[in-house]
Amino acid sequence: MFIQIKDLNKQYLNKENLPVDVLKDIDLDIGKGEFVSILGPSGCGKSTLLSMVAGLVQATSGEIIVDNKKVTKPGKDRGMVFQQAAIFPWMNVLENVMFPLRKEMSKKEAKLRVKEHLKMVQLSNYASHYPHELSGGMQQRVAIARALAMDPGVLLMDEPFGALDEQTRTRLHDQLEQIWIETKKTILFVTHSISESIKLSDRIIVMGTRPGTVLADIHVDLPRPRGEHKEGMLKLEERIMGLLKKEIDKVVDEELAYETSN
Amino acid sequence: MKPAIKRILFFVIVIGLWQLGSKAGLWSEILLPSPVSVFEALVTGIQDKTLIYDLIASFKRLIVGLAIALAIGTSLGILLAKSKTADDTIGSLVLAFQSVPSIVWLPLAIMWFGLGESAIIFVVILGGTFVMTLNVRVGIKNVSPLYIKAARTMGSSGLDLFIKVILPASVPYLVTGSRLAWAFAWRALMAGELLSTGPGLGYTLRYASDFGNMSLVIGVMVIIGVIGAVVDQLIFQRIEKSVIRRWGLDS
Numbered sequence: 001m002f003i004q005i006k007d008l009n010k011q012y013l014n015k016e017n018l019p020v021d022v023l024k025d026i027d028l029d030i031g032k033g034e035f036v037s038i039l040g041p042s043g044c045g046k047s048t049l050l051s052m053v054a055g056l057v058q059a060t061s062g063e064i065i066v067d068n069k070k071v072t073k074p075g076k077d078r079g080m081v082f083q084q085a086a087i088f089p090w091m092n093v094l095e096n097v098m099f100p101l102r103k104e105m106s107k108k109e110a111k112l113r114v115k116e117h118l119k120m121v122q123l124s125n126y127a128s129h130y131p132h133e134l135s136g137g138m139q140q141r142v143a144i145a146r147a148l149a150m151d152p153g154v155l156l157m158d159e160p161f162g163a164l165d166e167q168t169r170t171r172l173h174d175q176l177e178q179i180w181i182e183t184k185k186t187i188l189f190v191t192h193s194i195s196e197s198i199k200l201s202d203r204i205i206v207m208g209t210r211p212g213t214v215l216a217d218i219h220v221d222l223p224r225p226r227g228e229h230k231e232g233m234l235k236l237e238e239r240i241m242g243l244l245k246k247e248i249d250k251v252v253d254e255e256l257a258y259e260t261s262n
Numbered sequence: 263m264k265p266a267i268k269r270i271l272f273f274v275i276v277i278g279l280w281q282l283g284s285k286a287g288l289w290s291e292i293l294l295p296s297p298v299s300v301f302e303a304l305v306t307g308i309q310d311k312t313l314i315y316d317l318i319a320s321f322k323r324l325i326v327g328l329a330i331a332l333a334i335g336t337s338l339g340i341l342l343a344k345s346k347t348a349d350d351t352i353g354s355l356v357l358a359f360q361s362v363p364s365i366v367w368l369p370l371a372i373m374w375f376g377l378g379e380s381a382i383i384f385v386v387i388l389g390g391t392f393v394m395t396l397n398v399r400v401g402i403k404n405v406s407p408l409y410i411k412a413a414r415t416m417g418s419s420g421l422d423l424f425i426k427v428i429l430p431a432s433v434p435y436l437v438t439g440s441r442l443a444w445a446f447a448w449r450a451l452m453a454g455e456l457l458s459t460g461p462g463l464g465y466t467l468r469y470a471s472d473f474g475n476m477s478l479v480i481g482v483m484v485i486i487g488v489i490g491a492v493v494d495q496l497i498f499q500r501i502e503k504s505v506i507r508r509w510g511l512d513s
């Protein structure tokens with residue numbers, strides 16, 4: 001397996017300095033080239049899980065192995081795209097995408113590589129623009145190009161389209177699907193949108209909350225492009241909704257209990 | 263009406279009223295000379311080059327002092343942002359120093375360096391350093407964790423992360439710090455020069471006052487004010503604005 005997550009646990013300390021389970025006993029195997037969505041309600045630990053694969057957050061126990069190497073720190077073999085495009089405002093688009101390449105290859109080579117990836121996200125004409133001159137969707141495409149330019153084995157995406165409007169999001173879904181088909185990257189895609197996960201992924205890991213656990217591992221075998229299979233999508237959506245309903249009720253109940261106890 | 267035109271009109275009216283008041287003898291020329299006398303004093307000062315030498319001397323001290331202040335301020339700010347121990351100890355001292363007008367250091371500076379260039383430059387340095395320190399410190403501490411996380415996933419860490427990401431990300435604070443350091447240093451310089459030997463704008467101001475040349479006193483005050491305002495608005499505020507825009511902080 002390309003990515004192996006074994007017996008992974010994560011605890012954070014709460015305000016009273018007591019450990020709280022955020023992720024509990026996560027076991028996952030992900031094959032090379034798979035497009036996997038991690039779906040779950042807000043606060044179930046999706047970002048924490050993804051950050052641990054990225055090497056940005058250390059596990060309390062358990063291990064993550066990517067391409068036969070144990071993850072201990074961040075590395076260029078795992079590119080990450082965040083909800084807010086974390087491109088650097090003091091660099092233009094070209095310089096931003098070049099950032100991860102600058103020590104690896106000559107400037108000329110790097111530029112060629114960058115051009116190629118800007119073309120992939122359809123921003124060839126914006127190489128010399130600065131981030132503040134771009135729309136949110138364009139900024140996010142720069143972030144995707146930047147992550148892909150270092151040719152990582154895995155692309156980690158944490159609600160990358162969550163802050164965009166509906167139209168832009170739909171366009172970027174199609175682009176991402178196209179990029180995935182072209183590059184054959186393994187993609188781990190965090191979202192809290194059921195329809196987004198069904199539209200894009202081969203597999204949906206449904207997570208429950210408090211503590212974060214894997215509720216279901218669903219294979220999506222609808223043919224692509226999925227837009228033409230509305231009925232199948234709808235059916236799947238209802239099934240997942242049923243799974244998550246209990247989780248959402250749990251959150252609401254807890255919040256009510258919290259409010260009445262105060 | 264454009265703000266610039268409004269502003270010009272305003273100054274024309276103020277100076278006009280001032281001139282009319284002087285002409286009408288509402289106040290004595292000795293207490294408040296008319297704009298025309300001030301203008302004449304300035305022209306004389308420029309023609310006999312005393313004001314030119316003063317300007318050059320003052321700017322030399324300012325540039326040396328400010329450059330040293332920015333260098334020390336930046337280094338100290340980085341230290342305070344990076345080391346909790348330094349922040350808890352030196353940090354509180356910096357806050358205390360920042361609340362002391364730097365001119366009060368002059369007696370000590372004169373004891374240490376004698377009454378000359380070094381003493382004034384010392385006071386200028388103290389004027390600019392601490393405000394720069396505090397801004398650099400806050401700037402570095404406020405760098406979005408998102409930039410740092412993103413950079414780390416792209417293989418950046420340690421010194422590379424600091425130089426390529428953390429420092430550039432805090433540029434808006436560096437610019438604000440420099441603008442305030444300039445303002446404090448300029449004030450410190452004038453105060454220092456008032457109390458020391460020439461040439462220098464502050465020195466000429468006191469010299470003119472000692473000889474009862476009120477027109478020149480006001481003339482020099484006008485120069486000091488105009489330089490202060492022009493550098494602040496035409497240079498620093500412009501840079502600040504464009505940086506804030508590019509860094510996406512104006513949302």
Ligand SMILES: Nc1ncnc2c1ncn2[C@@H]1O[C@H](COP(=O)(O)OP(=O)(O)O)[C@@H](O)[C@H]1O
Binds near residue numbers: 012022040041047048
């Ligand atoms: N650095 C941290 N310190 C303490 N608690 C944290 C920290 N980061 C996340 N958490 C908690 O862990 C839980 C999961 O967070 P997160 O992974 O961001 O969830 P999701 O991305 O699914 O919304 C939340 O309850 C959050 O408050």
Ligand SMILES: [Mg+2]
Binds near residue numbers: 046047048
């Ligand atoms: Mg999240």
